[in-house]
Amino acid sequence: QSALTQPASVSGSPGQSLTISCTGTSSDVGGYNYVSWYQQHPDKAPKLMIYDVSNRPSGVSNRFSGSKSGNTASLTISGLQAEDEADYYCTSYTTSSPLYVFGTGTKVTVL
Amino acid sequence: QVQLKQWGAGLLNPSETLSLTCAVYGGSLSGYYWSWVRQPPGKGLEWIGEINDSGTTNYNPSLKSRVTISVDSSRNQFFLRLSSVTAADTAVYYCARSGRYFDWLAGGQGTLVTVPS
Numbered sequence: 001q002s003a004l005t006q007p008a009s010v011s012g013s014p015g016q017s018l019t020i021s022c023t024g025t026s027s028d029v030g031g032y033n034y035v036s037w038y039q040q041h042p043d044k045a046p047k048l049m050i051y052d053v054s055n056r057p058s059g060v061s062n063r064f065s066g067s068k069s070g071n072t073a074s075l076t077i078s079g080l081q082a083e084d085e086a087d088y089y090c091t092s093y094t095t096s097s098p099l100y101v102f103g104t105g106t107k108v109t110v111l
Numbered sequence: 112q113v114q115l116k117q118w119g120a121g122l123l124n125p126s127e128t129l130s131l132t133c134a135v136y137g138g139s140l141s142g143y144y145w146s147w148v149r150q151p152p153g154k155g156l157e158w159i160g161e162i163n164d165s166g167t168t169n170y171n172p173s174l175k176s177r178v179t180i181s182v183d184s185s186r187n188q189f190f191l192r193l194s195s196v197t198a199a200d201t202a203v204y205y206c207a208r209s210g211r212y213f214d215w216l217a218g219g220q221g222t223l224v225t226v227p228s
Contacts, residue, residue: 014130034211035210036211036212036213038213043186045205045215045219045220045221046205046213046215046216047155047215048215049190051211051212052212057214059200061199061219089155089156091156091158091201091212091213093211093212097169097171097172098158098170098171098172098173099158099169100146100158100171100209100213101158102155102156102158103155104155105155105156
């Protein structure tokens with residue numbers, strides 16, 4: 001199963017909103033409501049930001065939101081802040097093999 | 112607060128076996144799956160496999176022939192073994208709690224494993 005497709009980079013100014021896409025197939029993203037998103041700062045472990053398409057874990061800012069349409073999931077960051085500059089990865093859980101497929105990753109730059 | 116701590120050898124020769132341990136503190140292995148995920152330097156994340164407290168495993172087919180994940184519930188630990196390593200296995204290896212998504216929890220710092228070419 002191929003990696004999910006994400007844009008290599010996106011950028012925005014402080015206060016703006018930006019959206020990262022995550023495109024898969026009907027066998028992963030489109031077939032299950034099990035898309036999750038992770039934020040990774042340099043030399044740090046990833047951090048869970050969104051699970052099951054649109055749910056935020058406790059402690060994650062409500063500036064982060066997730067959605068899905070067809071085979072494409074999206075992560076939106078509103079009110080962009082300098083601390084949001086990081087790499088972001090999506091993942092889809094499936095019931096086939098492999099169980100988890102990661103996205104290619106997106107570098108977010110705050111201008 | 113549940114925390115993870117991992118350890119293992121950071122430098123291996125080609126053809127050797129990678130061996131890592133992940134310990135769970137402040138909680139139990141029960142009720143969850145526990146995964147290994149790796150990240151080559153400057154590259155993306157790759158799921159290796161997972162195990163639950165009963166020893167049920169799921170592996171990424173791309174690594175399945177070389178991977179063994181095991182568990183010792185009495186010590187709240189799970190383990191990764193990857194045989195016949197090559198330079199392509201050079202990566203930061205992370206342990207995380209899984210179950211539809213990954214939760215790296217506190218303390219999951221990752222282990223850099225280097226295999227010279």
